[in-house]
Amino acid sequence: MPASAPTPLPHADPALRRALIVVLDGVGCGAAPDTDAYGDTGSDTIGNIARAVGGLTLPNLQQLGLGNATAVLGVPPVDHPRGGYGVMLPRSSGKDSTTGHWEIAGLHLEKPFPTYPHGFPPEVIDAFVAATGRPVIANCVASGTEVISRFAEEQQRTGAWIVYTSADSVFQVAAHEEWIPLEELYRACETARLMLVAPHDASRVIARPFVGTPGQWKRTANRRDYSIQPPGITLLDVLESAGVPRDGVGKVDDLFAGRGIRSRHTTDNVEGLEAILQWLNTAPRGFCFANLVDFDQQFGHRNDVPGFQGALEAFDRALPSLLAALREDDLLFITADHGNDPTTPSTDHARERVPVLVAGARVRAGSLGTRDTFSDLGATVADWFGQAWRGQGTSFLPTLLHA
Structure with a gap:
């Protein structure tokens, strides 16, 4: 996709801005157009968990618009959400963490990575x-x-x-x-x-x-x-070239083979949230790409519905501390990289759409709609930092911000 002119903004030098993407690993929110082709018919990670437990308690995500973006029992839509909300569709071939994070960062894969259902040759x-x-x-x-x-x-x-x-x-x-x-x-x-x-x-x-x-x-x-090296330019490469500091939390640097980012590796979601909050409280500027892996690693792969429920509700309880740490020219994005529905017989990832919620003082609350690719998120972050690169996405920054 060709580069676009950065969105003109009436405030803040792009060099002084901050952006944070928090990936809730495996927290998909329902069928993508090609879910059936991946053998994942019926997968809806957050929706099915909510139905299985009789409703989730996620008041802070609800206020950002989670229930407006996707149906979640116990999390109804609100009349006046506090953030931008929508869903994003996967376009790369595959449904693993590497593919999902690469797509967020603007890179699509034309064919999936090889798998070995009978072991390695x-x-x-x-x-x-x-x-x-x-x-x-x-x-x-x-x-x-x-x-x-x-x-x-x-x-x-x-x-x-x-x-x-x-x-x-x-x-x-x-x-x-x-x-x-x-x-x-x-x-x-x-x-x-x-x-x-x-x-x-x-x-x-x-x-x-x-x-x-x-x-x-x-x-x-x-x-x-x-991880294997990304085969093309990603958001991280673009920000590195522009001199924008880049920090990771969790396994993000592994997923990009260490290219363009270094991460603080964490043992669980609790430590991951501590690292995110530390970045918010100390980083003067730049970009943080964080992965909270417990949803996927500890609960999705083990078909542990109560554990997954607990992790979602624990993240919701921690969310106010992240929101309180945001500065005037910060954007916080909450999303996922794929699904991992613990209510289905499969213990593996699911091909699903993912939620995208956005918070910040500059954010105009409202719908971002259904985005055609996860790459729209990376394009939006690039736009926020004044970069013309869009990768395989389209920036939704003009829709997101107050005039």
């Missing part, structure tokens, strides 16, 4: 074994907790890597921290990242360390993600 596993010096066990599709339960004792006996995948494009390596040093696990994952090129260019390599004893295995907070 011999040429991939053999090369990994040769490069790391350890054998491989498992090589199957499984949840993290399941694969550890099945293969941890064999790892202890053999010293082998536990390699597994999911319905998403991931090469995951699990290792007990007391049997295989963390640094060795990280090196092995870095090796795998370098090896996994087309046609086996998996979206992410993930280090999955764990601890414990039989029957009491527990994954630790020392996970690391190693």
